Amino acid sequence: MTTTTRLNPMEMDAIASRHPELLKSSASKRMRTAAIAGGVVFYLIFSWWFFSIGQVLGNANWGIAGTYLADWVSYEVRPEIHVAPDRTMSLNYQRNSPLGPNPNPAWVELDRQTVTRRVEVPATAIQAAKPKASSSFSFMAPGSALGGATATADAQNRVETRTEEVLTRVLVTYDRSTRIEVADGLVKATHGGETLVMAVDGADTVTPQGALPNWATQKRPGEKIVLAFGATGWAEVEGDEVSVRNRFFGWANFLFDTNSPFFRMSYGEVASLITSGERIDPARSNLSLAWNNILYNAEWQHLDVWTKLLQTVVMAFVGTLFASLIAFPLCFLAARNITPSFLTNQLVKRFFDFLRSVDMFIWALFFTRAFGPGPLAGISAIFFTDTGTLGKLYSEALENIDDKQREGVKSVGAAPLAVQRFGVLPQVLPVFASQALYFWESNTRSATIIGAVGAGGIGLKLWEAMRTNSDWENVAYMVLLILLVVFIFDSISNACRSRLMGRKAH
Amino acid sequence: MATSLLPRHLSDNGAVIERHWQELSSRRRLYSWLGFGVLFLALSGSLWFANDSNAGKFFDRLPHFFDFVGDLAPRDGLEIFRAMFDLPSPYDDGSFKYNYPEGRLYLTESFYIPEYVHKMLETVNIAIFSTVIGTTFGFVLCFLASRNLMPNPWIRGTVRRVMEILRAFPEVVIAGFFLAILSLGPIPAIAAVSIHTIGALGKLFYEVVENADMKPDEGLRAAGGNWIERVWFGMVPQVLPNFTSYFLLRLEINVRASTIIGAVGGGGIGELLRLSIGQGHQAKTLAIVILLFATIFAVDQFSAWLRRRLVGEQAFQLAQ
Numbered sequence: 145m146t147t148t149t150r151l152n153p154m155e156m157d158a159i160a161s162r163h164p165e166l167l168k169s170s171a172s173k174r175m176r177t178a179a180i181a182g183g184v185v186f187y188l189i190f191s192w193w194f195f196s197i198g199q200v201l202g203n204a205n206w207g208i209a210g211t212y213l214a215d216w217v218s219y220e221v222r223p224e225i226h227v228a229p230d231r232t233m234s235l236n237y238q239r240n241s242p243l244g245p246n247p248n249p250a251w252v253e254l255d256r257q258t259v260t261r262r263v264e265v266p267a268t269a270i271q272a273a274k275p276k277a278s279s280s281f282s283f284m285a286p287g288s289a290l291g292g293a294t295a296t297a298d299a300q301n302r303v304e305t306r307t308e309e310v311l312t313r314v315l316v317t318y319d320r321s322t323r324i325e326v327a328d329g330l331v332k333a334t335h336g337g338e339t340l341v342m343a344v345d346g347a348d349t350v351t352p353q354g355a356l357p358n359w360a361t362q363k364r365p366g367e368k369i370v371l372a373f374g375a376t377g378w379a380e381v382e383g384d385e386v387s388v389r390n391r392f393f394g395w396a397n398f399l400f401d402t403n404s405p406f407f408r409m410s411y412g413e414v415a416s417l418i419t420s421g422e423r424i425d426p427a428r429s430n431l432s433l434a435w436n437n438i439l440y441n442a443e444w445q446h447l448d449v450w451t452k453l454l455q456t457v458v459m460a461f462v463g464t465l466f467a468s469l470i471a472f473p474l475c476f477l478a479a480r481n482i483t484p485s486f487l488t489n490q491l492v493k494r495f496f497d498f499l500r501s502v503d504m505f506i507w508a509l510f511f512t513r514a515f516g517p518g519p520l521a522g523i524s525a526i527f528f529t530d531t532g533t534l535g536k537l538y539s540e541a542l543e544n545i546d547d548k549q550r551e552g553v554k555s556v557g558a559a560p561l562a563v564q565r566f567g568v569l570p571q572v573l574p575v576f577a578s579q580a581l582y583f584w585e586s587n588t589r590s591a592t593i594i595g596a597v598g599a600g601g602i603g604l605k606l607w608e609a610m611r612t613n614s615d616w617e618n619v620a621y622m623v624l625l626i627l628l629v630v631f632i633f634d635s636i637s638n639a640c641r642s643r644l645m646g647r648k649a650h
Numbered sequence: 651m652a653t654s655l656l657p658r659h660l661s662d663n664g665a666v667i668e669r670h671w672q673e674l675s676s677r678r679r680l681y682s683w684l685g686f687g688v689l690f691l692a693l694s695g696s697l698w699f700a701n702d703s704n705a706g707k708f709f710d711r712l713p714h715f716f717d718f719v720g721d722l723a724p725r726d727g728l729e730i731f732r733a734m735f736d737l738p739s740p741y742d743d744g745s746f747k748y749n750y751p752e753g754r755l756y757l758t759e760s761f762y763i764p765e766y767v768h769k770m771l772e773t774v775n776i777a778i779f780s781t782v783i784g785t786t787f788g789f790v791l792c793f794l795a796s797r798n799l800m801p802n803p804w805i806r807g808t809v810r811r812v813m814e815i816l817r818a819f820p821e822v823v824i825a826g827f828f829l830a831i832l833s834l835g836p837i838p839a840i841a842a843v844s845i846h847t848i849g850a851l852g853k854l855f856y857e858v859v860e861n862a863d864m865k866p867d868e869g870l871r872a873a874g875g876n877w878i879e880r881v882w883f884g885m886v887p888q889v890l891p892n893f894t895s896y897f898l899l900r901l902e903i904n905v906r907a908s909t910i911i912g913a914v915g916g917g918g919i920g921e922l923l924r925l926s927i928g929q930g931h932q933a934k935t936l937a938i939v940i941l942l943f944a945t946i947f948a949v950d951q952f953s954a955w956l957r958r959r960l961v962g963e964q965a966f967q968l969a970q
Contacts, residue, residue: 518704
């Protein structure tokens, strides 16, 4: 009776050696792991070929990837030094330069000289030439430049004698060890202790003097030379132009854009203007002007971004709320222990399956056609899909309830509705609420992506910002806001769920 | 009746308890109503805002809602099947609307795969491939993130934060970024879906690992097993069924996700659907919708069946 089942190790070994087949797993079991691993490897190789991954990755432009990533948190200022054949120079900045309309940054040193010279003016070049000259020296209203152009537009090529201010030397300082100096047809670039001198002829030939350091590349003799200075920027030297790309860390003009009167002011100056300064715009206070300028910042479009983000949040909230309100009564019909009719159960369950399987994306496209682009389409899409998903989950929760409480309430003669209210609801309501909260949170995430197909919210804005390939800092800003919102709702929903369910919810 | 036997007046102690209970229940009721009030206000505010910022207003558009559904009806019912299987249409007038045979993918001289089936397979394959990638990385990371196997809070915390960021990072942005570097094609979609999958599965996986039985691990530790041996022989056999279940669950979600990502530029069936809805090609739209519906339904049912076999009823927590 009291034989112990404990064996000492020696006996165990003895048994093992007498019945080796018991301790060895079967052949199929041993093969299974290897078969699965082999299958996965084979599948990965197949997919590598199917998607031609190697080829695509090989052709990818990885240099641009670095630039785009850097654009997330930094911006470039792009002065372009134009070198004329007579070795005089002019300087202009990119359109919509983050430095504003009349930049004069400390890292660009200029030597000026006034010369009188004869220049040939082709009729078509006037329009292009005038704003170019104006942005570097004197700011001329765009209207006046345009007026001048139209007045002489019918003229043929002609030679004019002009007295104008030209540049004889330009020194661009990137950082302590990197600078470019252009003077007398020579471009002298210094980076990391090495200096490269290039001769430019003002037309189309660049001749490096001496060997190229490894930060400079030239594809063919005479062609442009690209100078890569790493994180601080790069430059391109052509025969008639030196394009400087100086990169600065941070988001340019985040609060006030270049058209704002507060542009280029420090926080202290803005604060003192708001609290005690004279009214810039007599019609309104400086505070409201500043706030308005922030909201309608042309580069960052704060108001629009915030509105779209709010739309995303609203889509997830209303969509999930409606879905749980509709799924709530329907799930009682779908649960076979509550509604003992096979036909009704199946009908409602298949209806849920239908809503779920016609994907949120298809619903989004349909409702975008029906309601026009905007959050209504997103709400409807989330509502339809999640009615299916929540209905399925709710009915499964109902089917798993403890029957004793229901029987107890039934046995005292309660009406059917009261049986559900007191016998069933207290068991499932926390589960229902917790699942609704979970979907609210997860929909906040998925609402971003259905927005990109037009169903409202920040998705489309994000997509548009990415398509231009030049607004990556706006993408970063929106991503940051989205992450923040998702994080907040994540915490709220988690807190609510753990209060409802205890530790189980996680 | 029994009630008449009860004392009509409560003792002081009983009265205090009764009053206290009444206070509690009325306060509770007040909170409930307040909660409902706040919810109602938020809801009506949200609805007003949504309606206000929508391109079409709800009540203006509602009467035309079914016009649009009517617009979807093709010229005859067979058109849907012609579109689905790339058969020539009798209405072919050279426009994109009826050029069904154009997209055929010939495998041999005479045997072809219809365009939409081909694209659907591509989308499903994107989903499977990214789920496999995501599972592989999630599998490796989850052991580093679980409390019971990684006592070092710095490594654990870092891995968890990384997974959180991967999970919450909008997929559109990852897809868009890779779209900018690589050209059009399925790889941006694969990158977006796999990166999200790593984060999502990693979290589910480490929760499974944290709930696992630690006795096998103790045994291995006592026998002098190193960390990898402890994980491989003590932990993996326990958690593998749940991991497989989550893999299948994720596969369902990823089939949908890769469709959507396709629509915003990742190729596959999603893009075709968006185009054909936008251009009003009824038969093509319906063919794609039916195909998509059937595929998603089939994947869902298959995965549910397999999960039920693997882990029983607990396989039905949905997670994203």
